[in-house]
Amino acid sequence: MKHVFGPVPSRRLGLSLGIDLLTPKICTMDCIYCELGPTTDRRIERGRFVDLGELLDELRARLAEGPDVDYVTFSGSGEPTLSLDLGAAIDGVRAVTDAKIAVLTNGSLMTDPDVRKALMKTDVVIPSVDAVSREAFQRINRPAPGLDPEAIVEGIATFTAEFDGEVWLETVIVKGMNDDPQEVARLTAAADLISPAKIHVNTVVRPPAVAGTEAVDDDRLQKIARALGPHAEVIASPNVRSHVFAADSVEVIVDMAARRPVTISDIASVLGVSPGEAAKIVGSLLDGKRLEVVRHGDLLYYVSIARKGEGS
Numbered sequence: 001m002k003h004v005f006g007p008v009p010s011r012r013l014g015l016s017l018g019i020d021l022l023t024p025k026i027c028t029m030d031c032i033y034c035e036l037g038p039t040t041d042r043r044i045e046r047g048r049f050v051d052l053g054e055l056l057d058e059l060r061a062r063l064a065e066g067p068d069v070d071y072v073t074f075s076g077s078g079e080p081t082l083s084l085d086l087g088a089a090i091d092g093v094r095a096v097t098d099a100k101i102a103v104l105t106n107g108s109l110m111t112d113p114d115v116r117k118a119l120m121k122t123d124v125v126i127p128s129v130d131a132v133s134r135e136a137f138q139r140i141n142r143p144a145p146g147l148d149p150e151a152i153v154e155g156i157a158t159f160t161a162e163f164d165g166e167v168w169l170e171t172v173i174v175k176g177m178n179d180d181p182q183e184v185a186r187l188t189a190a191a192d193l194i195s196p197a198k199i200h201v202n203t204v205v206r207p208p209a210v211a212g213t214e215a216v217d218d219d220r221l222q223k224i225a226r227a228l229g230p231h232a233e234v235i236a237s238p239n240v241r242s243h244v245f246a247a248d249s250v251e252v253i254v255d256m257a258a259r260r261p262v263t264i265s266d267i268a269s270v271l272g273v274s275p276g277e278a279a280k281i282v283g284s285l286l287d288g289k290r291l292e293v294v295r296h297g298d299l300l301y302y303v304s305i306a307r308k309g310e311g312s
């Protein structure tokens, strides 16, 4: 499948079926921690990048295979709000499933009323704000020209005030980049203005786009979460219910690893098998040169040789 991936275990959304309205890698930013690698098409102009009819056919086929998913999530190979098809695609998903709909976004285009209108059709919007000062914004997010961090915060706040669903704000803390007290104070002020239902504090969990981009330790992350207020929490490992997936396990693993680096534990959760069984299948895929292994911190991640990814 070209446009539908997973289901993948999401740290926030349980079992989530992903939808990709882009091709790799189109984004308004080029974040140093991005797990998809460098942005190859950095832009702020919206466009049409996939065949929507083909995408909805794929979605129907994947939903028919099962299992039931908790969310259908727009993410994929970059920033989903760059797609002019976003609103129509959300309507298309609603027509074929009762699963909740989420959008992962870097929030940069939520200054645009048309983008906010499309996002109103969802259940959960997860925008990220990693920096409020221009210096930290440039250092971490390396945005396309024309993006202003304070205007982005205002756009997200305007949306949140009007939205019937939930906004879960995410912030990724990078060692030495946005973990100083001044930037944390600016992030706290931004979070107060946006007033989201939840704030997820994250760090560099998976292999980053720029070598040397480092995670902050758990103590510091917990302190930053406390500074961000009572709705903030450090997000934890995948939390998915066990199930048996009907499709071919090997192809599911390759599909997952083509989108984002995955661990043995991620694979075991999705397939509903033991870590030992997941490791055996991964071993055969390494031997067959369909996956390769990357170390990040203390963990080993598996990526497909022809990698795509989950964005924002």
Ligand code: SF4
Pocket (backbone or CB within 6 Å): 027, 028, 029, 030, 031, 033, 034, 035, 036, 039, 077, 078, 079, 106, 310, 311, 312
């Ligand atoms: S992390 Fe998200 S916003 Fe940043 S470059 Fe990757 S896809 Fe774009």
